[in-house]
Amino acid sequence: MITLNKNCENGAKYFHFEDGKTLIRIYVKLGQGDYSYCNVTTNKQRNRMSLPKVFHGENCVIDALNSYKNATYKKAFRAVLCELA
Numbered sequence: 001m002i003t004l005n006k007n008c009e010n011g012a013k014y015f016h017f018e019d020g021k022t023l024i025r026i027y028v029k030l031g032q033g034d035y036s037y038c039n040v041t042t043n044k045q046r047n048r049m050s051l052p053k054v055f056h057g058e059n060c061v062i063d064a065l066n067s068y069k070n071a072t073y074k075k076a077f078r079a080v081l082c083e084l085a
Contacts, residue, residue, distance in 0.1 A: 001018060001019075003015065003016050005025075010029065010062055011029065011031060012028060013084070014028075015026075015079075015083065017076035022042070023043045024040065024073065024076045025041045025049070026039070026061075026076065026080050030061075030065075030084070037060050038054070038061050038063070038064050040052060040054075041053075042073070047073045061080055065078065
């Protein structure tokens, strides 16, 4: 399930996606042209988050969606895209 954790003052949105034991946090800042970005952190072990993976540009969420092969990650990015639309 995707939840919007908060809207940041700078216009960015912070999403939290949980599916079973998988936790995905997605921070998205759009509307800045080439300076837009999507920051993704995930956990594969309990209480351990990965280093962030960052995608840049107006299509950063779509680039993130295309870079992951796992169905859970794809589901998370599709949910974020629906929330942003």
